[in-house]
Amino acid sequence: MMAVSVSSDLWLQVERLLPHVERPTRYIDHEWGACRRDDAAYRVALMYPDAYEVGMANQALEVLAARLQELEDVATERVFLPWVDMSAAMREAAIPLFTLESYTPVCEVDLFGITLSNELTYSNVLEALDLAGIPLRAVDRDDSHPLVIGGGPSAHNPEPMAPFFDAILIGDGEDAVQEIVASHRASIASGVTREESVHALATIEGVYVPSLYTPGSDGRCMASQPAPDRVRRRILADLDAYPAPVCPVVPYADVVHDRATVEVLRGCSRGCRFCQAGMVYRPVRERSADSIVRDAIAGLACTGYEELSLTSLSTADHSQLEPILRRLVARLEGTGTAISVPSLRMDSFTVPLARLLGNGRKSGLTFAPEAGSQRLRDAINKNITEEEVVTAVHEAFTAGWRRVKLYFMIGLPTETDEDVRAIGALVEKVLHVAREATPKGERGGLRVAVSVATFVPKAHTPFQWDGQTPIDEVRRRQRILRDSVPHRGVELSWHDPSSSLLEAALARGGREMADGIEAAWRVGARFDAWTEQFSLTRWLEAFASVGLDMTAAASTAYVQGEPLPWSHIDSGLAEKFLRLERARADSAITTPDCTFEECTGCGVCTDLGVDISIAEGGRRG
C-alpha cells in the first residue's frame, strides 16, 4: 500500500466547484463531531452509496466508525456519492472521489467499506468506484488499490454485487470490522500479495470472499480453500457490551432522520413472512433500560439535537419501553426535545405509551398494518387484528395526534382483489375513528396518510421462493385501491412499482445480475432510489444487452428444494422452518412470537449459538 499524503490542494480544487453546485454543504465537512487523524498509518473510507443527506442518516455507519475509531493508528472517514451535478463537475476537473474529513482520494486509502443497504443503491456503488478510479471488478484490482468490502442488509444475497467486492461481511459488524482491519494490517506487515490478504479474510467468521466461490451449473456456489462451504452470519450476543455511539457527526444540511438515535434492541421475532430484517436479524437482543437512558442523555448533550429517536425493528416491543420513556420524559422536561419511536406496532401502542409520547413535542406517528383484510394479515403473519388497529388510532387521536401514517403493501403472495379493496375499507374505518376521537373544532387538520409499497420477495424469508407479482398486475391492483380509498382527509401515495421491479430482480438474482448492473451503470443508471433519476427502460435495455431478462428475474418463482443463489449464506434460519412458514401462509395460519410464547423452531439460536436476550430476563409479556 502506498503512503497517504493528506491532500490539501484537493479541497482547494473542490472549493472552486462549490458555488456552482446544488447544496454545497454536502461536500464541506467541518460539522460538529467530525474528526480527522492525519497521522494514522491505516486509513478507512466508509461510504453510504447515496447522497449526503440520505447517507448521514445511517446508524450502522456511525456504529462502525465508532468501533474503528477505537483502534490505534486507524483513521476512519466518511464518503457519500456526490450528486449528479457535482460528479459531472468533478469528472470535468479530473477530481477523484474523496473522503470528507481530510479530502483524501478514496483510491489512496487502505480499506473502502461500502454499505449495501438496499438494491436501489447498487448502481451508485459502481459510480463511486469509477469516480474513485478503482477498477469496478475485484479481479482487475492490484496492490495499489484499497480493499473494497461490503456489508449491510442487502448483503444477505450478495451474489448480484459479488464481482465488485473483495469481501462482503454478512451480519453484525461491531467485532468483524475490527478483525478485518487487524487481518489486513497483518497482511500488509508481512508483505503478502493482495490475493493472499483477501483470502485471509475468508477465515473471519461472517466474511464472504466471492472470489473463493464458483457458481455451479445447478446455481449453487461451491467454495474453495480456505473459505467455508457456507458463510455463517456474524452475530453479537450482548448489545449492552457495545455502547451506542453518542457523539456522531451532526450535519448542517437537512438530512433524513436528523436526530439523535439510540438503538434499543436488535432483531424482531414477530415473524412477518415478507420481512427480511425480521428473519435475518434474529434473535431479539434488548439493551438494558439503564444503558439506553444513559446513551440517550449523553447523545443529546453531545450533539445538541432537538429530537431523540429510539430505534429498532420494533421499539414498542422492548420489555422496558414504558419505564424508559418515563425516565426520558422526566429528564427532558422543558427542553423542547421530542422523543420519537419509529416502527410502532399497533398492538403495542397502549394508552400509557400514547400519553408518554404525546407529552412535549409530538413527532410523526406511523403504523404498518401492511394488509387490509384479516385473512391476508394472517397469511403474512402480521398478527394484528382490526380491533387493534382501531384502538391504536383511537388512542393516538385522543392523546392529541392529528395525523397518522399507515403503511400497506400490494402484490403480497395469496393476495386477491378482495384483499386490496379491504385496504380501502380499513382506511375508511381509521378515518372515522380518528374523527370521532378529535374535538369538532380540530377536525379540519386531521389527516390519514396512506403509503402503499409493492411487495418485493427477499432472500431468507418464507416468501423467498415466490416471484414478484408482474408489474401490469400491480398497476391493475393499484387502480382498484385508488377507487376504494376515501379521498377526503386521506393522502394516498405509492412507491413506483417499476423501481420495485428492479429491487426484486436484484434481490433475488444470482451472480449473473452483475453484468446487468454494470451495463445499466454504463448507460447512466445511478441514484435509482430517486424517482427523477430512475429509468426502468434504461435498466430493461441494459439487461437485455447482456442477454438477461430483468422481468423474468423478478417474477419467476424458485422451486423448493433446488439450490438458491444465496444457499451458501447461512443466516441461521432452518430451511425446514421457512418452508413450513410458507405453507402456513397458504392456509392463513399464524405463528406466534417466540419472545412471548414458545420457540418456533426457526433454528437461529441453535445454529448460531446465541439466545434471546430480554432486558428483564426470561420472556416478554
Add this chain to the structure above:
Amino acid sequence: MAEGFKLRICFRKSGRLRFLSHLETGRAWERAARRAGLPYAVSQGFTPRMRIAFGPALPVGTAGEREYLDIVLKRFIPVAEVTEVLRASVVPELGLVTCGYVPPAEGSLASRLTIAVYEVEIEGGSPQQEIERSLNALVGTGRLSVEHKGKHKVFELAKALPKKPEVRSQEGRTIVRMWVRMGEQGSLRPEVFIAAAVGPDRVVSVTRTDLLIEDQQSWRRPL
C-alpha cells in the same frame, strides 16, 4: 418578547462554512446552544421550540464577520460564562465574536438591522481609479433594474446605497466596500451591483463585514 433574559450573540460565518444556508446556520446555532447547556426558554404550544431569532439571511457562499442572533434565557448567566461555554460548543468557522444582554423590549434583529456593510473582492487587472469611475458612473444613473429568479426589481440607488462605495487596493487585490440598505422590498445584492458596474464574472468573494442599526441619522452596532 415576554419575561426572560434576551442574550444577543454576534457570530461569524467564515471559511468553508460560508456555504451554509440561512436555515442551516440557524439550526447549527440552535444545536450549539443546546450543547452549551444554556437555559434557553421554550415557546408554548403544540410544538414547543427554543426561543431564538436571527438577523437578516446571508446567501449561500457569502461569508459574514458579524452576524447576529437573539436567544431568550430563563436564567441570567454572566456574559463571561456564556462566552466560555459557547466557544466550546461551536466550530471555529461559525464561532462566537461577542455577546451581551439587551433589554427585553428591544425590537427584533430583523426589524432593527437596516444597514449591511459588504466587502467585495474583484479580480485584479483594472486599476483602482477605473473601478471607482465605473461604480460612480452606475450610481450616477440613479437606478438599477435587476432580474432575480424570474422577478424584476428596480432599485433607486440613492436609497439602496446610503453611502458611496469605497475602493481600495490591498496586497494586489481590489476591494470594494459597500453600505446597503435592507428593507421590506429586499436589498440590492452587492455582487449584482458590482457586475452591473464592472462586468460579469469578476467577483472573487463577498463578505458581509457588519450589520448596523439606523438611529436618527446615525448608525450603530446592535451590541
